[in-house]
Amino acid sequence: AQRVTQPEKLLSVFKGAPVELKCNYSYSGSPELFWYVQYSRQRLQLLLRHISRESIKGFTADLNKGETSFHLKKPFAQEEDSAMYYCALSPLAGDKIIFGKGTRLHILP
Amino acid sequence: DTGVSQDPRHKITKRGQNVTFRCDPISEHNRLYWYRQTLGQGPEFLTYFQNEAQLEKSRLLSDRFSAERPKGSFSTLEIQRTEQGDSAMYLCASSRRGSIGNYGYTFGSGTRLTVV
Numbered sequence A: 001a002q003r004v005t006q007p008e009k010l011l012s013v014f015k016g017a018p019v020e021l022k023c024n025y026s027y028s029g030s031p032e033l034f035w036y037v038q039y040s041r042q043r044l045q046l047l048l049r050h051i052s053r054e055s056i057k058g059f060t061a062d063l064n065k066g067e068t069s070f071h072l073k074k075p076f077a078q079e080e081d082s083a084m085y086y087c088a089l090s091p092l093a094g095d096k097i098i099f100g101k102g103t104r105l106h107i108l109p
Numbered sequence B: 001d002t003g004v005s006q007d008p009r010h011k012i013t014k015r016g017q018n019v020t021f022r023c024d025p026i027s028e029h030n031r032l033y034w035y036r037q038t039l040g041q042g043p044e045f046l047t048y049f050q051n052e053a054q055l056e057k058s059r060l061l062s063d064r065f066s067a068e069r070p071k072g073s074f075s076t077l078e079i080q081r082t083e084q085g086d087s088a089m090y091l092c093a094s095s096r097r098g099s100i101g102n103y104g105y106t107f108g109s110g111t112r113l114t115v116v
Helices: none
Strands: A003-005 A010-014 A019-021 A024-026 A031-038 A045-049 A060-064 A069-074 A083-091 A103-108 B005-007 B010-013 B019-024 B031-037 B044-050 B053-057 B065-068 B075-079 B088-095 B111-115
Touching: A003 A083, A010 A019, A019 A103, A024 A069, A031 A060, A031 A069, A069 A083, B005 B088, B010 B019, B019 B088, B019 B111, B031 B075, B044 B065, B075 B088
Parallel strands: A010 A103, B010 B111
Antiparallel strands: A003 A024, A019 A069, A031 A045, A031 A083, A060 A069, A083 A103, B005 B019, B019 B075, B031 B044, B031 B088, B044 B053, B065 B075, B088 B111
16 A cells, blocks of 8 residues: 655754654555645645755755655754645656645744 | 636535536646645545546545546536535646656645535
8 A cells, every 4th residue: 555654743843953854655666755845824835856856945855765764854944944744655657646644844943 | 827726715615515616727737636635634635637538536536526627728626415524625736747757746725615
């Protein structure tokens, strides 16, 4: 079964501290992995894709196939990072994206 | 093109009534998706279209739900005989698929349905 697990519902981090949002997935093949973000009163938007190997707004995510994880990291949290973050996967040759339940990131001043 | 548009933004309906939502995707995107999101949950897949063809439907989509994309452009999602459990945010998204795989979705703002 295809499944995305985000173990933390809420993560509170002080401004300037490192951030790590955890994501584990269950999929028998090689999926495509994504992180989506939803800021307050805004629509859900793509943050990054693992296949692009890019850094967006200082965030990076490394795919660990052995641990089936795709944790999102940022070395120094900023207040504007406060948002809801969703990890998601799609079968490599497919289109449907399956989302985790999300983690709310709260950056403390 | 300003992105994915959904109409209405909010809908309050009485139990048993029918409702219809509309989604206008990004014009160059040939794939269109419907998701449902309830409080504390991530978006749950309902169905998707490639052009006008409906390629997959989730088991979440009961017989009371129907979606169309008649000309491969906008799409409608209809819920017949609404129930209180249908109350949720209904999200539409569109995408294009390239040679290196799934580019990810562009989401609309959603239609919030409240069944009273």
